Amino acid sequence: MYYIGIDLGGTNIAVGIVDENGxxxxxxxxxxxxxxxxxxxxxxxxxxxxxVIGDKGIDLKDIKSIGIGSPGTPNSSEGILxxxxxxxxxxxxxxDELQKYIDLPVYLENDANCAALAESVAGAAKDVSDSxxxxxxxxxxxxxxxxxxxxxxxNFAGSEIGHMVIVSDxxxxxxxxxxxxEAYASATAIIRQTKEAALKNPDSKINELVGGDLNKVxxxxxxxxxxxxxxxxxxxVKQYIKYIAEGLSNSINAFMPAAVIIGGGVxxxxxxxxxxxxxxxxxxxxxxxxVPKPEIRVAQMGNDAGIIGAAMLGK
Amino acid sequence: MYYIGIDLGGTNIAVGIVDENGxxxxxxxxxxxxxxxxxxxxxxxxxxxxxVIGDKGIDLKDIKSIGIGSPGTPNSSEGILxxxxxxxxxxxxxxDELQKYIDLPVYLENDANCAALAESVAGAAKDVSDSxxxxxxxxxxxxxxxxxxxxxxxNFAGSEIGHMVIVSDxxxxxxxxxxxxEAYASATAIIRQTKEAALKNPDSKINELVGGDLNKVxxxxxxxxxxxxxxxxxxxVKQYIKYIAEGLSNSINAFMPAAVIIGGGVxxxxxxxxxxxxxxxxxxxxxxxxVPKPEIRVAQMGNDAGIIGAAMLGK
Numbered sequence: 105m106y107y108i109g110i111d112l113g114g115t116n117i118a119v120g121i122v123d124e125n126g127x128x129x130x131x132x133x134x135x136x137x138x139x140x141x142x143x144x145x146x147x148x149x150x151x152x153x154x155x156v157i158g159d160k161g162i163d164l165k166d167i168k169s170i171g172i173g174s175p176g177t178p179n180s181s182e183g184i185l186x187x188x189x190x191x192x193x194x195x196x197x198x199x200d201e202l203q204k205y206i207d208l209p210v211y212l213e214n215d216a217n218c219a220a221l222a223e224s225v226a227g228a229a230k231d232v233s234d235s236x237x238x239x240x241x242x243x244x245x246x247x248x249x250x251x252x253x254x255x256x257x258x259n260f261a262g263s264e265i266g267h268m269v270i271v272s273d274x275x276x277x278x279x280x281x282x283x284x285x286e287a288y289a290s291a292t293a294i295i296r297q298t299k300e301a302a303l304k305n306p307d308s309k310i311n312e313l314v315g316g317d318l319n320k321v322x323x324x325x326x327x328x329x330x331x332x333x334x335x336x337x338x339x340x341v342k343q344y345i346k347y348i349a350e351g352l353s354n355s356i357n358a359f360m361p362a363a364v365i366i367g368g369g370v371x372x373x374x375x376x377x378x379x380x381x382x383x384x385x386x387x388x389x390x391x392x393x394x395v396p397k398p399e400i401r402v403a404q405m406g407n408d409a410g411i412i413g414a415a416m417l418g419k
Numbered sequence: 420m421y422y423i424g425i426d427l428g429g430t431n432i433a434v435g436i437v438d439e440n441g442x443x444x445x446x447x448x449x450x451x452x453x454x455x456x457x458x459x460x461x462x463x464x465x466x467x468x469x470x471v472i473g474d475k476g477i478d479l480k481d482i483k484s485i486g487i488g489s490p491g492t493p494n495s496s497e498g499i500l501x502x503x504x505x506x507x508x509x510x511x512x513x514x515d516e517l518q519k520y521i522d523l524p525v526y527l528e529n530d531a532n533c534a535a536l537a538e539s540v541a542g543a544a545k546d547v548s549d550s551x552x553x554x555x556x557x558x559x560x561x562x563x564x565x566x567x568x569x570x571x572x573x574n575f576a577g578s579e580i581g582h583m584v585i586v587s588d589x590x591x592x593x594x595x596x597x598x599x600x601e602a603y604a605s606a607t608a609i610i611r612q613t614k615e616a617a618l619k620n621p622d623s624k625i626n627e628l629v630g631g632d633l634n635k636v637x638x639x640x641x642x643x644x645x646x647x648x649x650x651x652x653x654x655x656v657k658q659y660i661k662y663i664a665e666g667l668s669n670s671i672n673a674f675m676p677a678a679v680i681i682g683g684g685v686x687x688x689x690x691x692x693x694x695x696x697x698x699x700x701x702x703x704x705x706x707x708x709x710v711p712k713p714e715i716r717v718a719q720m721g722n723d724a725g726i727i728g729a730a731m732l733g734k
Contacts, residue, residue: 176707177706177707177708177710186708186709186710187707187708187709187710194708194709195708195709232573233573234572234573246673248673250565250570255565256675257549257674257675257676258547258548258549258675258676258677258711258713259675259706259710259711259712259713260675260710261675261705261706261707261710262672262673262674262675263673263675264672264673264705265672265673267672267705268583268669268672268673269585269665269668269669270584270585270587271586271587272585272586272589272603272661272662272665274587279705280702280703281668281703288587346587347587350584350587353584353596354583354584354669355673357577357579357580357582357583358561358563358577358578358579358580358583358670358673358674359572359577359673360571360572360573360574360575360576360577360578361572361573362573387595388595388596390576390579390582390594391492391574391576392491392492392502392576393492393501393502393509393510394501394502394509394510395492395501395502395574395575395576396573396574397574398573398574
């Protein structure tokens, strides 16, 4: 049997065929054009689904289900997107609308939860039944898998661990709270922290690396400066890793998953990031005596995690 | 059928018979005298168990199981207490030792998790399947129930939500971290905060209420002063409730339980505490649009929660 996974994003709709091992067989996509009525967008989802099936010569009866990962908060039992961050999809009956075109079971889940499920089924957490997947990107996406299933609470809105205050009355977060983990440990956050440090320290390597144009600072700049021995860069990186560790330790103390999976571009920093991160987390978490500690691993599923995790909702 | 619940504390061992509805039928206790060898302490647990059964004329074959709640971290599947905070019980095979005296299934769980299970089976969360129970006492105890079962992670050490940093680099916590929720929102914390405010503001009602002796400050003093219109007391209470709200919102964003149950002496403050607390939490949590919000309720099980929850481990 095969499974269809749909990654419904603010920019693109990506659709893939996934086998029962979580391997992506074939995919296609189209622009979301999110200003359109939801009926038109869901019609496109159906059209691309039928196209990818046709491309591979697979019969519809060999497809077990369609899973959809979307931003925001779904009502997964009713197949309704209750709240969507950046689509005009609030209170939208996605499942019913899609089933007008394709008569298959349709599952709906938050996209960060789908990424976590992908790591659990086929990625860095496939050997354990309980894991947390954290993606350090524009924000911090969190997904929780317990007993090999997505855990999202009574209202399907849980696992928002990026929106956990780690600095009371701290930096304003996009969610309305002040001091969220996301405001300190996302890629957006290290860019802000790098710029602030460069402004205060005009002689730092950071300024040199961007040719004096702080608009060119990205999430790598402070790491690059630190690797060149720049004290300001080292300080930014050290503090940034400490912020990651604090939210990670908080999440671990709450959930104690067998593995914590970290994704996002910053993982390319490899052991330069992971070694101090593990040291901080392992010294902080509440695992005393001989109590085993969760493993900290890098995500493996890459950009297709959303499609694969969505597909695996039906497994 | 009946269930035995044992609350193994640093001071007392309390043993009770509980029916399948979570009602405590009869109990007895003895001092732990924790400096003794574990074999002696467990012998006492067995003796009191047999005594409470005998007192009520119940036959051993009508007892389904024995559950034990203890401080620290158990290995619940092997019945071993791996780490104990304040007992000499590290790596102690409690189940095997107790079964030398009584041939019944024995379950072992952390005491805060037992309190949460008690609320779930027979208390403030009995109408929902997913709940978090927080006890604001000397520290902050956290217990998590998912699908009517205790959730404690792959190593049985989870739900330590009191040890979640809410103030990066903040006040030293007993766990080794700095800035834990427990260090800001426990009863111990409000006593410290009240004393600090009174020292800075010698004219406050707080000083008057304790006759100038700050050693007499307790977790109620700031609330009492605030109710008398004292600005310093009001400020302490306002900030304290904000700290409670921050950790509560963090926990809710992660778990999204149907109900959050709050226990501890501070709950006696009633709506004076709960009204602003609910307002802060409901404005902070990530429940957008029509997404339903968890309920915030006061614990109902009182001092016997540990016994009752331990007993219900076998249900």
